[in-house]
Structures are given as C-alpha cells and as structure tokens.
Amino acid sequence: MFLRNAWYVCAFSHEVNRNPLGRILLNEPIVFFRRQDGGVVALEDRCSHRGFPLHKGRLVDDTLECGYHGLTFDCSGRCIRIPGQSEVPARAAIRAYPVIERWGLVWIWMGEAADADPRGIVDWHILGDGARDMRGEHLHVRCNYQLITDNLLDLSHISFVHPRTLGSAARLNEAQVENEITDDHVTTARWLPDIAPPPTYARFNFKGNVDRFQITTFNPPGFVKLFAGAAATGTVSDRRSFSSEGMAGDAARSRAGDVVGLYTFNAMTPETEHTTHYFWCISQDRESQGQSLTDNVFRDIQATVQEDVAVFEAQQRWLELKPEAPMVVIKSDAGPLAARRIIEQRLRREAGRGM
Numbered sequence: 001m002f003l004r005n006a007w008y009v010c011a012f013s014h015e016v017n018r019n020p021l022g023r024i025l026l027n028e029p030i031v032f033f034r035r036q037d038g039g040v041v042a043l044e045d046r047c048s049h050r051g052f053p054l055h056k057g058r059l060v061d062d063t064l065e066c067g068y069h070g071l072t073f074d075c076s077g078r079c080i081r082i083p084g085q086s087e088v089p090a091r092a093a094i095r096a097y098p099v100i101e102r103w104g105l106v107w108i109w110m111g112e113a114a115d116a117d118p119r120g121i122v123d124w125h126i127l128g129d130g131a132r133d134m135r136g137e138h139l140h141v142r143c144n145y146q147l148i149t150d151n152l153l154d155l156s157h158i159s160f161v162h163p164r165t166l167g168s169a170a171r172l173n174e175a176q177v178e179n180e181i182t183d184d185h186v187t188t189a190r191w192l193p194d195i196a197p198p199p200t201y202a203r204f205n206f207k208g209n210v211d212r213f214q215i216t217t218f219n220p221p222g223f224v225k226l227f228a229g230a231a232a233t234g235t236v237s238d239r240r241s242f243s244s245e246g247m248a249g250d251a252a253r254s255r256a257g258d259v260v261g262l263y264t265f266n267a268m269t270p271e272t273e274h275t276t277h278y279f280w281c282i283s284q285d286r287e288s289q290g291q292s293l294t295d296n297v298f299r300d301i302q303a304t305v306q307e308d309v310a311v312f313e314a315q316q317r318w319l320e321l322k323p324e325a326p327m328v329v330i331k332s333d334a335g336p337l338a339a340r341r342i343i344e345q346r347l348r349r350e351a352g353r354g355m
C-alpha cells in the first residue's frame with residue numbers, strides 16, 4: 001500500500017520537544033521526543049507489555065517510561081526496566097526508526113534501518129537559506145495522500161478553486177504547459193503570458209499585465225516543490241532561465257526588478273489509506289519583501305490550502321462511496337498520472353525485494 005524504503009517528513013522541528021509526541025505514519029504508531037542533548041528519537045508507540053501508547057507515558061532523562069505499568073525503554077527501543085522483576089527479556093524491545101533533522105523538518109525512514117541513506121532525502125536546501133523567511137503548517141487531512149499530489153501537479157484548477165487569491169480570469173487555453181517526466185521525478189511548468197495579475201500578486205504593485213509562471217516538481221513518495229510567481233510582461237520570455245529549481249528567479253529579479261517568485265514546499269505523509277499528514281511551508285526572500293507583505297502572502301497561501309483541503313476531503317468521501325465509478329482522463333492529467341506511475345513502479349520493486 002505504501003512505499004517503505006523512503007524518507008518521509010514526520011514533523012516540523014518545533015513540534016518535537018521533551019513531551020512525547022504520538023503520530024501514526026503509514027499505519028504505524030510512532031512516538032517522538034528529544035533527548036537531553038536535543039537529538040530527535042523515534043520509537044514504536046506501543047509498550048511491548050499490553051500495547052499501551054508510549055506517548056502517554058513520560059520521559060525520565062533519556063528513557064521513556066510507559067504510563068501503564070512502568071516498563072522503561074531507551075533510545076534504541078531496548079526495554080531496560082520492568083518494575084517488580086530483575087529480568088528483562090530481549091523480546092520486550094520495540095522498534096526504533098532512523099530520523100534526521102534538516103531544514104526545520106524532521107525526516108523518518110520507514111523501511112529497514114540498514115538501508116536508511118540520508119542522501120535519499122529530497123533536496124529542499126532552500127528552506128535552510130537564512131536569507132529567506134520560512135513558515136508553514138502541519139494539517140491532518142481526511143484523504144489519501146495521492147489526491148494532494150494530483151492537485152499540486154495540475155494547477156489548472158486555480159481559476160476555479162482560488163479566485164480570491166491565486167486565481168486568474170485568464171482563459172485556461174492561454175496556459176502553455178511543458179512536462180518533464182523521468183523515472184524519479186515529474187516537472188510541470190505552466191506559463192501564462194501577458195495577463196492581469198491575480199489578487200495575491202497584485203499586492204506587489206505591478207504596473208499593468210504580468211507573465212505568470214508555475215514550475216512544479218514531484219519527487220516520490222510524496223514531495224512537491226512549487227516555484228511560482230509573476231513578472232512584468234516580457235521578463236520571463238527566456239524560459240530557459242527559469243529552471244525547476246527556480247533559482248534563476250533571483251537573477252531575473254536583479255536584472256529587471258520586476259519578478260516576484262515564491263517557493264511552496266509540500267510533504268504528504270500517509271497516516272492511513274484514507275488520511276494524510278500534510279506539511280506545507282513557504283519560503284520568501286527576507287531582503288526584498290517587507291514583513292507585512294510576507295504576512296499577507298502567507299495568509300493568502302494559507303487560505304488557498306484550506307480551499308484545496310475542502311476539495312481533497314470531498315473527493316475522498318465520493319471515492320469511498322463510488323470506488324468503481326469510472327473517471328475521465330483529460331489533458332492536464334499528464335503530470336498527476338506520471339507521478340502515480342512512479343509510485344506504482346517503486347511499489348512493484350519493493351514487492352520484488354520481499355518487503
């Protein structure tokens with residue numbers, strides 16, 4: 001059902017502290033906490049005695065004590081104490097998960113610990129750029145995680161779902177779409193030249209029409225980075241200067257002074273088949289944007305995310321009621337379908353390895 005040999009985002013760094021945090025990922029209950037030295041620990045959230053959730057227990061130094069009968073576990077998952085007896089059987093141990101903290105996010109490896117290679121973490125280094133302001137949210141969404149990926153890879157919905165923020169009155173057939181599909185990523189670039197700026201971009205005081213760009217990159221199992229923005233008409237005529245990284249946006253800004261680009265990072269981690277932990281955040285250049293403008297843009301993106309969540313959850317309810325109903329494929333589905341094929345191929349490879 002889910003890819004296990006993969007890194008997932010399990011929390012924002014600020015969510016994990018000395019109070020045990022329980023979270024279900026890929027149908028597995030996991031408890032997180034920080035050691036006294038600040039490092040993050042992830043253990044199976046189940047006491048091996050009676051299955052009581054360990055996040056309802058308490059930390060004692062760098063050990064986790066069950067709140068039911070007091071069994072105590074160290075950071076490796078080994079049970080080191082059972083009240084009332086001196087012998088602690090080895091089978092009382094619980095699973096420990098590899099975790100890495102990077103760019104304000106906590107990443108967890110859900111497969112075999114020996115296969116956990118940090119180089120497999122998707123490259124979101126922009127979040128670690130101190131010159132940028134990063135802020136975001138963790139949402140619990142009642143839908144399958146792939147519905148969120150579908151949405152982010154097909155931005156033709158923006159005019160209909162987000163008319164008050166990112167929507168545009170431009171006709172959809174004016175969008176020029178380019179897809180790049182490989183075995184490990186999908187990039188969909190949409191270009192809308194010479195159109196009126198939508199409400200969010202109108203905040204930046206463009207004079208007249210703009211060229212809009214939306215460059216979306218998917219990496220499995222559930223990561224989507226979006227670099228989107230607007231520029232004075234004609235500024236982005238050379239599309240080669242706008243890579244999927246969007247890094248050339250800064251160069252274009254310094255060249256023309258009329259480019260606004262915003263990174264949005266989206267991490268979708270399945271909780272169950274029908275629920276998802278959705279982590280999203282934006283990253284903006286601190287130097288070029290005032291605080292009030294950054295606050296307003298964040299609120300606009302937050303509103304669009306909530307509008308999208310309403311769509312996801314409505315879809316999920318319908319799909320559960322009519323799981324066999326046929327769905328028509330249209331032209332804008334190229335990116336979402338390619339992302340789903342990548343996941344299917346990786347699931348088959350994992351199954352072939354006996355996982």
